[in-house]
Amino acid sequence: MTGPENATELVRHAPGAHEAGAAILPGRTTTPGYDFLRGVWRENPVLVQMLGLCPALAVTNTVANSLAMGLATFFVLTGSSLLVSTFKNWIPKEVRIASFILIIATFVTIADLTLAAVVPDIHKALGAFIALIVVNCMILGRQEAFASKRPVGRALLDAFGTGFGFIIAMVMMGSIRELLGNGSLLGYSVFGDSFEPWIIMILPPGGFLTLGLILIVFGWWRGRKAAEVPRVRRWPHGVASRRAA
Amino acid sequence: MSADLFWILVSAMLVNNFTLHLFLGLCPFMGVSAKIATALRMGAANIFVLTITSLVASFLNAYVLPHAPYLRLISFIVVIASLVQIVEMTIKKVSPTLFRELGIYLPLITTNCAILGLAIFQTNRGYGFLEGLAFALGAGLGLTLALVLMASIRERAELADIPALAKGMGLVLIVAGSLSLAFMGFAGLATP
Numbered sequence: 001m002t003g004p005e006n007a008t009e010l011v012r013h014a015p016g017a018h019e020a021g022a023a024i025l026p027g028r029t030t031t032p033g034y035d036f037l038r039g040v041w042r043e044n045p046v047l048v049q050m051l052g053l054c055p056a057l058a059v060t061n062t063v064a065n066s067l068a069m070g071l072a073t074f075f076v077l078t079g080s081s082l083l084v085s086t087f088k089n090w091i092p093k094e095v096r097i098a099s100f101i102l103i104i105a106t107f108v109t110i111a112d113l114t115l116a117a118v119v120p121d122i123h124k125a126l127g128a129f130i131a132l133i134v135v136n137c138m139i140l141g142r143q144e145a146f147a148s149k150r151p152v153g154r155a156l157l158d159a160f161g162t163g164f165g166f167i168i169a170m171v172m173m174g175s176i177r178e179l180l181g182n183g184s185l186l187g188y189s190v191f192g193d194s195f196e197p198w199i200i201m202i203l204p205p206g207g208f209l210t211l212g213l214i215l216i217v218f219g220w221w222r223g224r225k226a227a228e229v230p231r232v233r234r235w236p237h238g239v240a241s242r243r244a245a
Numbered sequence: 246m247s248a249d250l251f252w253i254l255v256s257a258m259l260v261n262n263f264t265l266h267l268f269l270g271l272c273p274f275m276g277v278s279a280k281i282a283t284a285l286r287m288g289a290a291n292i293f294v295l296t297i298t299s300l301v302a303s304f305l306n307a308y309v310l311p312h313a314p315y316l317r318l319i320s321f322i323v324v325i326a327s328l329v330q331i332v333e334m335t336i337k338k339v340s341p342t343l344f345r346e347l348g349i350y351l352p353l354i355t356t357n358c359a360i361l362g363l364a365i366f367q368t369n370r371g372y373g374f375l376e377g378l379a380f381a382l383g384a385g386l387g388l389t390l391a392l393v394l395m396a397s398i399r400e401r402a403e404l405a406d407i408p409a410l411a412k413g414m415g416l417v418l419i420v421a422g423s424l425s426l427a428f429m430g431f432a433g434l435a436t437p
Binding site: 050053054057058098101102105106108109112113127128131132134135136137200203204205206207208209211212213215216219220223 | 265266267268269271272275315318319322323326357358361362365366369410411413414415416417418419421422423425426429
């Protein structure tokens with residue numbers, strides 16, 4: 001059995017780590033499926049890249065709030081990626097960041113007004129955090145790194161994947177916090193009346209603690225997976241000798 | 246009147262701390278909190294930009310936005326971004342020493358949600374010019390306090406025997422959770 005120190009060592013030197021890093025370099029061709037799936041799991045914006053943390057911690061005290069925030073962000077990300085990718089040849093390089101932010105702000109205004117009209121309760125609970133989608137670094141990051149360089153279809157796939165990954169992370173946080181902090185899911189009681197709710201989980205400290213524990217569990221899981229790799233790939237001698245030759 | 250201003254400042258600094266209670270400005274909180282010296286500089290840059298933002302937001306709220314409320318978000322973000330750019334160029338020209346001290350932090354602050362958050366909260370609560378200034382100063386001091394506390398703990402944690410699994414972001418988040426818990430002790434000290 002390997003200790004924790006060995007596990008992290010293996011993560012750093014795992015054969016897959018280098019390949020994963022190389023695949024995201026711009027200019028390298030990727031398949032449409034990869035463009036979609038990358039954002040969902042392997043480069044999940046919240047759980048792996050640590051982007052968009054403010055909403056992920058601030059509004060995830062119930063599943064309903066998390067889902068509304070996730071969907072609003074998904075809409076803004078998809079809309080902005082579509083527009084940026086469509087107009088990428090008309091946007092001058094020097095003012096591209098300002099143009100991206102203007103496009104994002106427009107979609108956030110649409111989302112803000114729509115939520116206020118359709119679900120006023122949730123709009124009130126989310127408060128200023130809807131407007132703060134503008135400064136979610138995840139959205140600007142996707143425009144700069146992907147949508148402004150790729151064709152419209154791929155940009156949309158990437159936005160769907162990243163947005164979906166964001167929703168997954170939000171709902172995961174929201175479920176854990178609502179389940180432990182309130183004993184319910186989506187407002188329906190799960191544990192019954194005898195359950196003593198952990199109030200701390202729906203208060204601000206609970207957000208930090210939940211995300212911290214999720215990251216530690218994922219790190220442990222990834223360390224275990226990486227530790228298995230050397231045993232599975234027994235044949236790299238041949239590869240190594242071919243490279244040397 | 247002055248007592249009100251004082252309580253707005255204390256409330257923004259301790260009770261509703263921007264980082265630990267409202268989750269604003271987490272990127273610098275996670276990113277540049279490894280050393281106390283850089284944390285202090287980042288805090289100073291934040292106080293500076295927050296104060297200017299508050300002035301601009303008061304101006305926009307008083308003269309521009311009553312005519313076009315739907316432009317609120319767009320006008321805030323455009324004005325803040327261009328203002329930080331102008332401030333950066335001015336400091337570079339007037340005081341190169343200070344510019345080197347602030348370094349990369351000044352442009353980074355533009356995309357910091359605490360800045361836009363301040364403008365939006367100030368508008369939502371209907372703060373005027375002076376209240377806005379007190380709010381911005383309190384928020385900036387609160388951010389600096391959180392940053393410096395976090396940096397001190399992380400400097401000590403460097404020497405501690407922490408399980409390898411918890412090192413990195415996991416540890417930072419757990420520590421932030423404990424800090425946030427500690428700051429909840431200020432609840433009831435002042436009402437916003």
